Amino acid sequence: MTSLADNLGRAEKYLQRWQNAPVQNRIAGQDLDAVSGETFETICPVDLRVLARVAKGGAADVDLAAMAAEKAFQSWSAWPGRQRRNLLHAIADAIEARAEEIAFVECMDTGQALRFMSKAAQRGAENFRFYADLAPTARDGLSLPSEGLSNITTRMPLGPVGVITPWNTPFMLTTWKIAPALAAGCTVVHKPAELSPLTARLLVEIAEEAGLPKGVWNLVNGPGETAGRALTEHPLIRAIAFVGESATGAQIMRQGADTLKRVHFELGGKNAIVVFADADLEAAADAAAFMIYSLNGERCTSSSRLLVEESIHDRFTDMVASRARAIRVGHPLDPQTVVGPLIHPDHQRKVLSYLELGQREGAVLAAGGSIEGPGGGCYVAPSLFTGARQSMRIAQEEIFGPVLTAIPFRDEEEALELANGTRYGLAAYLWTQDLTRAMRFSGGLVAGMVWVNSENQRHLPTPFGGMKSSGIGRDGGQWSFDFYMETKNVAFATAAPAVPRLA
Numbered sequence: 068m069t070s071l072a073d074n075l076g077r078a079e080k081y082l083q084r085w086q087n088a089p090v091q092n093r094i095a096g097q098d099l100d101a102v103s104g105e106t107f108e109t110i111c112p113v114d115l116r117v118l119a120r121v122a123k124g125g126a127a128d129v130d131l132a133a134m135a136a137e138k139a140f141q142s143w144s145a146w147p148g149r150q151r152r153n154l155l156h157a158i159a160d161a162i163e164a165r166a167e168e169i170a171f172v173e174c175m176d177t178g179q180a181l182r183f184m185s186k187a188a189q190r191g192a193e194n195f196r197f198y199a200d201l202a203p204t205a206r207d208g209l210s211l212p213s214e215g216l217s218n219i220t221t222r223m224p225l226g227p228v229g230v231i232t233p234w235n236t237p238f239m240l241t242t243w244k245i246a247p248a249l250a251a252g253c254t255v256v257h258k259p260a261e262l263s264p265l266t267a268r269l270l271v272e273i274a275e276e277a278g279l280p281k282g283v284w285n286l287v288n289g290p291g292e293t294a295g296r297a298l299t300e301h302p303l304i305r306a307i308a309f310v311g312e313s314a315t316g317a318q319i320m321r322q323g324a325d326t327l328k329r330v331h332f333e334l335g336g337k338n339a340i341v342v343f344a345d346a347d348l349e350a351a352a353d354a355a356a357f358m359i360y361s362l363n364g365e366r367c368t369s370s371s372r373l374l375v376e377e378s379i380h381d382r383f384t385d386m387v388a389s390r391a392r393a394i395r396v397g398h399p400l401d402p403q404t405v406v407g408p409l410i411h412p413d414h415q416r417k418v419l420s421y422l423e424l425g426q427r428e429g430a431v432l433a434a435g436g437s438i439e440g441p442g443g444g445c446y447v448a449p450s451l452f453t454g455a456r457q458s459m460r461i462a463q464e465e466i467f468g469p470v471l472t473a474i475p476f477r478d479e480e481e482a483l484e485l486a487n488g489t490r491y492g493l494a495a496y497l498w499t500q501d502l503t504r505a506m507r508f509s510g511g512l513v514a515g516m517v518w519v520n521s522e523n524q525r526h527l528p529t530p531f532g533g534m535k536s537s538g539i540g541r542d543g544g545q546w547s548f549d550f551y552m553e554t555k556n557v558a559f560a561t562a563a564p565a566v567p568r569l570a
């Protein structure tokens with residue numbers, strides 16, 4: 068296993084390219100400064116130093132990118148599926164070849180720990196491989212014969228699409244959204260989050276070096292309110308695939324109304340982990356800790372509400388608290404680190420403010436509650452509130468940090484009411500050994516994804532997405548193609564024409 072010192076040296080080598088030159092936009096295969104000439108800074112959450120200056124794109128840059136994507140669409144969408152498959156596999160190979168660089172840059176830009184980010188490239192490559200293999204059949208449809216007609220459906224790619232991503236695990240999320248768009252035959256304009264733009268830049272250059280034609284994938288950096296907004300309003304952009312906060316999703320829907328944008332939203336969550344007394348408590352405690360404290364708790368599917376049956380509440384919350392206290396908080400490149408610094412001082416302040424708020428609301432801190440770690444960065448201790456009530460803001464609002472709120476329940480009915488009692492409906496986790504109850508309870512949960520006796524494990528053919536304020540639409544399998552493609556029905560007469568005469 069490598070040491071922190073080794074890793075720091077290697078990370079510096081990868082980051083060096085941006086020390087004197089800004090991160091540029093990539094439009095039609097060209098590196099471009101923002102039309103305005105402006106830049107913004109991306110900082111390292113470990114020590115707040117500036118990692119890079121980044122082109123601050125706006126409406127003019129988005130316009131260039133949308134035109135490039137429109138121009139590339141005709142030839143890209145006409146590529147045979149098999150050829151697209153081969154190219155997407157070549158991109159996956161190229162991602163794997165730069166796995167260390169991707170992991171180290173992601174750690175330094177986001178604060179996510181290397182133990183998780185070391186798999187970022189592998190997961191990103193898997194996303195490309197999965198959709199590579201579906202590319203040859205993406206256009207397939209159904210034969211739905213009727214009397215006198217042979218109805219044949221087919222799918223065709225929408226056109227240029229916009230992809231807008233958040234800062235938490237940008238590399239993985241970007242591959243997840245863009246791989247199916249390319250497999251479907253769409254061209255892309257990507258607007259990454261301002262707070263962690265670096266691996267998006269690596270990704271587009273990796274794709275082009277692997278042979279992706281110019282203009283098929285364009286990258287515009289810049290603020291959500293200007294560059295993001297322009298993308299959602301652009302008439303050439305047929306759809307917006309967005310991952311981010313629920314309030315931003317609502318704003319994007321308004322912005323896209325005039326151009327009738329198709330939207331796919333993966334939004335926030337306040338996901339419950341429900342633990343019944345008959346559960347395998349050791350495994351459930353491991354899962355509860357894993358699902359809130361891994362990835363710094365900056366994870367849409369984090370289990371941020373712990374609902375525990377009354378009879379085991381104190382014992383179980385003690386088990387989770389002792390796990391939380393034992394978690395190593397530290398530098399993201401330290402192989403021992405589990406929780407790294409949060410993305411930015413503003414986000415650290417937000418998370419710390421919830422730790423204060425929870426205490427004012429009357430909940431009890433059973434673990435954490437303050438800054439922890441090496442200092443100088445945006446560190447927050449893995450924290451657990453007990454004695455919370457459903458009406459508290461810490462039980463209702465997405466904190467997006469390593470903060471878990473535990474609430475006891477009397478019986479199954481109350482557990483379900485609590486589990487469903489927020490505006491969100493992304494994921495839920497259920498721990499019980501009673502099969503009948505597991506089936507009954509999971510059937511009653513209003514959440515897009517439910518894991519029973521398991522932590523979150525992604526299987527790409529399954530649908531991923533949320534209900535209520537957690538999203539619109541699903542990713543994964545054919546669901547991604549449903550979004551990035553139009554379905555067309557062509558009806559052929561199978562008998563001699565017998566068209567009714569009107570005159």
Ligand code: NAD
Pocket residue numbers: 231232233234235240258259260261289290291292294295296299310311312313315316318319322332333334335336366367465467493533537538
């Ligand atoms: P955010 O909504 O603030 O920003 C996301 C992206 O939207 C950024 O690129 C931003 O620049 C852009 N944006 C902001 N305003 C815009 C506007 N008016 N028009 C167009 N684009 C705009 O979210 P964030 O803080 O970066 O990320 C955290 C959020 O993402 C959390 O709520 C989390 O739950 C959610 N998330 C959801 C999933 C999921 O799959 N459901 C996955 C990861 C993160």
